[in-house]
Amino acid sequence: MTSAHSKLYSDDVSLVVVIVDTNPFFWAGAALPFADFFGHLIHFVNSLLLLNHLNQVVVIAAGVSSCAYVFDSGNAAASGSPDVAATFAKASRKVEEFVKQDARDTAGNGTVAGGGAASLFSGALSLALCYIQRVFRSGTRHPQPRILCLQGSPDGPEQYVAVMNSIFSAQRSMVPIDSCIVGTQDSAFLQQASYITGGVYLKPQELSGLFQYLAAVFASDLHSRAFLRLPKTLGVDFRASCFCHKKTIDMGYVCSVCLSIFCKYHKKCSTCGSEFSRVMPDLNSMPDQK
Ligand SMILES: [Zn+2]
Numbered sequence: 001m002t003s004a005h006s007k008l009y010s011d012d013v014s015l016v017v018v019i020v021d022t023n024p025f026f027w028a029g030a031a032l033p034f035a036d037f038f039g040h041l042i043h044f045v046n047s048l049l050l051l052n053h054l055n056q057v058v059v060i061a062a063g064v065s066s067c068a069y070v071f072d073s074g075n076a077a078a079s080g081s082p083d084v085a086a087t088f089a090k091a092s093r094k095v096e097e098f099v100k101q102d103a104r105d106t107a108g109n110g111t112v113a114g115g116g117a118a119s120l121f122s123g124a125l126s127l128a129l130c131y132i133q134r135v136f137r138s139g140t141r142h143p144q145p146r147i148l149c150l151q152g153s154p155d156g157p158e159q160y161v162a163v164m165n166s167i168f169s170a171q172r173s174m175v176p177i178d179s180c181i182v183g184t185q186d187s188a189f190l191q192q193a194s195y196i197t198g199g200v201y202l203k204p205q206e207l208s209g210l211f212q213y214l215a216a217v218f219a220s221d222l223h224s225r226a227f228l229r230l231p232k233t234l235g236v237d238f239r240a241s242c243f244c245h246k247k248t249i250d251m252g253y254v255c256s257v258c259l260s261i262f263c264k265y266h267k268k269c270s271t272c273g274s275e276f277s278r279v280m281p282d283l284n285s286m287p288d289q290k
């Protein structure tokens with residue numbers, strides 16, 4: 001079997017899959033309006049395509065209840081439309097349609113989503129990895145892939161297992177996950193994602209200059225990164241979510257067989273069914289270990 005990396009172009013050709021948070025609960029109260037954010041994004045996508053004519057960019061929208069591909073530079077080129085403005089006007093309409101459909105799905109779900117609603121990043125990461133795997137398996141040559149997450153809404157602890165699985169799958173395929181936080185709080189999921197996969201994590205201070213951050217930090221291909229001084233993550237929040245209540249915990253119990261995490265001691269693992277006979281001490285009664 002030929003390894004995926006023997007099929008790389010000799011030049012630095014990139015495939016960038018951008019995951020965009022379209023969560024209306026977040027954007028309704030965001031400092032940077034969505035329209036402005038989208039403007040920055042379009043300039044960034046255009047710059048990536050201008051850097052090398054073989055570069056490919058795919059944009060995936062992550063909503064509250066669904067996620068979808070909204071732009072693929074491969075399709076845009078194949079349709080023979082030389083008009084850049086028309087191509088991006090089409091992408092912008094697709095995003096609008098997606099946001100409306102996602103709002104209908106959220107209303108239909110019956111789940112009352114509030115201001116702290118998370119976006120479906122686990123699904124978007126899976127879509128991105130599926131796309132990259134398809135590229136790996138097709139053609140004689142393929143570009144070097146990477147994923148860029150533009151997240152504003154908070155992490156969804158209920159997506160912990162799915163997100164971690166995506167992160168490990170990206171690590172195995174050697175696909176770096178870059179993260180750019182456009183919200184107010186850091187994302188523990190994306191800190192771990194970028195740390196584990198060797199990507200860049202950045203939370204810009206001044207969102208009005210978002211394009212500048214994107215162009216200076218996230219536009220560089222993987223080869224050039226070795227020669228650049230890109231921002232380093234100062235600290236990574238390694239906390240996990242328990243599998244029983246999907247809550248973020250500082251300390252917990254781990255199944256010795258399948259590594260499932262629980263906030264309370266269980267006699268039997270709910271994931272793999274292993275039984276634990278030994279009585280464990282109560283975590284809450286143990287001082288000095290937090
Ligand atoms: Zn729990």
Ligand SMILES: [Zn+2]
Pocket residue numbers: 255256257258259260269270271272273274
């Ligand atoms: Zn288990």
